[in-house]
Amino acid sequence: MSDITQTMDSESLAALGEGHVAYIRAMRSEEVKRLFPEAPDLTPGLDLFAVLSASGAPILLTDSRDAAFANAWAHDLQAVSVH
Numbered sequence: 001m002s003d004i005t006q007t008m009d010s011e012s013l014a015a016l017g018e019g020h021v022a023y024i025r026a027m028r029s030e031e032v033k034r035l036f037p038e039a040p041d042l043t044p045g046l047d048l049f050a051v052l053s054a055s056g057a058p059i060l061l062t063d064s065r066d067a068a069f070a071n072a073w074a075h076d077l078q079a080v081s082v083h
Helices: 010-015 029-035 065-074
Strands: 021-028 047-053 058-062 078-082
Touching: 021 029, 021 065, 029 047, 029 058, 047 065, 058 065, 065 078
Parallel strands: 021 078
Antiparallel strands: 021 047, 047 058
16 A cells, blocks of 8 residues: 555645535524625524535525435535535
8 A cells, every 4th residue: 555645736626526516514594695695684593504516616505404415416416514
């Protein structure tokens, strides 16, 4: 076995998994504007779920974890939960 280390620039790292992986991130309604600046004002204290591309670009916001995973799978993306 060999120990090979490869370096990757930040752009390549951000693109890793693009079109193949979606990240599901739980968030509170107070955090939504940071990822979805065009989102309307939401009631504070809501538990929501964001679907993000491999590069971190926002795809979808929903109030259902199941809906977030279903959306990723419907677009042939491997869904990964982010904590």
